[in-house]
Amino acid sequence: MSKRFKIAFVCGLALLMMSPQSVKADTTNTSKIDSQAIVNTKSITNLYTEDGKLIQNQKLGANTAWVTDQKLTYQGQTYYRVATNEYIAAGDVTISYGHAKSGIVAINDWGGVSFSHDDNGFYRNGQKNFVANSLWKYDQVDQSGGLTYYRIGNDIWVNSNDATIAVGYQNPSGWFQIQNTQIKPVGNVGYDLYNGVEGVKVYLVRKYFGYSNTHTIYDSSIAASVKSFQAHRGLPVTGVVNLATWKNMGFSESSWYSLDSYVAPLETNQTSTRSDHIEAMINQAYKYLGQTWISGAASSPQYGVDCSGLVTQALYASGINPAPVSAIQHAQVGNEWNSRMLWNDNRMPKVDFNNRQRGDLIFYTDPSTGLIWHVGILLNRDTMIESWPYAVQVHSIYSGRGNIAGVKRVFA
Known part of the structure; x- marks a missing residue:
């Protein structure tokens, strides 16, 4: 046979x-x-x-x-x-x-030559070279002349002289898993403002009516001012700021949604190392440096944030989605203390205080209650970037933020 x-x-x-x-x-x-x-x-x-x-x-x-x-x-x-x-x-x-195999290749610094294949083997097809440091998905692999070829299009190949398999860092199972695509908003984009809500939109409404933002919260005084405003503008008198009321205050419709939907641009990819992810997190935090502390706020660097809002956006930039903690959820009633949720999240393991390092999160308790009330991002063993009344700033970890509860590690 x-x-x-x-x-x-x-x-x-x-x-x-x-x-x-x-x-x-x-x-x-x-x-x-x-x-x-x-x-x-x-x-x-x-x-x-x-x-x-x-x-x-x-x-x-x-x-x-x-x-x-x-x-x-x-x-x-x-x-x-x-x-x-x-x-x-x-x-x-x-x-x-070749044979079926999938993955991602990164084009080397000098760019990559495009090849095609026929029965006689691989040959340069004359197409434009691939851009240096670009990433491509491949679905077939072949060997020829001591080189590995990766198919990244319909009979379009690049070889191992010009490309390297992208093997990026990933946290172990049970930790926060790193995402290599842009994180999307989690929650209701375009939410109304009512009693107990915090965040940037409340900050702007309080400022509009001339109220202090020592604590940025939608309270009964704001509701009363909103009702009076609505009555004078012929709007339904609800005491709730919806889109119509927001626009009548002179704010744009686009800002009603963009303030909620901001998620820090992803600064890492499939080839990023552990160090790259840590630096992405810290770089995003630095974009807020000097901005006002705003309770419940976790929006763009154009505005201020509070301590856990700063951490949330920093995590987004590094590829970590800490949901159910989110930029939108943080402003909703009862979620001001997201530092407590992060402290209790087992996807960030606690580490020995003496082993703390750059990129770890450091947590503090309120001396009077013993409850977690603050979190910062370590820049080194003794310095952190944080949002603390009344600004985003860099300070010693021993700057009277309360009692140090401990340190948690984002990247293993």
Whole structure:
């Protein structure tokens, strides 16, 4: 029985697998295929001997894949060998090269040459080089001339001279998992303002009516001012700031949504190291330096934030989504103390205080209650960036923020 090089059935089975009788051709034109190639049958497919004779008592099933190592040209027709003396007509199959394997490659600093593949191997196809340091998904891998080739498009390949498999850092199982795509807003974008809500929109409304922002909260005084305003503007008198009331105060409709939906741009990717993620977190925190402390706030660097709002946006930039803690949730009633939720989240393990390092979060308790009430990001063992009344600032960890509760690690 002829030995076939079958690798997989997609559907169906080869039919009537019996050894053929064939007569070797007087002359044949064969060539070895440069690297591993796969032919896929389009339908139930005839087999031929190397002299072009139809094998009567067997066929190959439709949509099946076979390894081929040789191309035969006989009387102007092209065939691919799939067994010792069994061939498939080129018109009955599609051919692909390499083997299925997926991942991401990063183009090296000098850019990457674009290749295509035919039966004779890889060749430069003349297309524009790939941009240096760009990332590409691949779905096939092949070997040729001591190089690895990665298929990143329809017969578009780049090789290991110009590209490296992107192996980025990921936290262990059970920790916060790093995301390599932009984190999206979590919560109701465009929420109304009512008693107990905090954050940047409340800050702007309090400022509009001339109230202090020592504590940025929507309280009964704000509600009364809003009702009076609504009555004078012919709006429904609810004491709740909705979009219509917001716009009547002179604020834009776009800001009603953009203040809620801001999520720090992702500053890391699939190739980022642990250090890259830590630096992304700290770089985002520095964008708020000098901005006003605003309770319940976790929006863009155009405005202030409180301590856990600063940490939330810093985590976003580094690829960490700490949900259910989120920028929107932080402003909602009862969620001012997200520092407590972060302290209790086991996806950030506690570490020994003596082993603290840059990028760790340091937590403090209120001396009068023993409850967590503050969090900062360590810049080194003894310095942190934080939001503390009344600004985002850099300070010693021993600056009277309360009692140090401990340190938690974001990146293992």
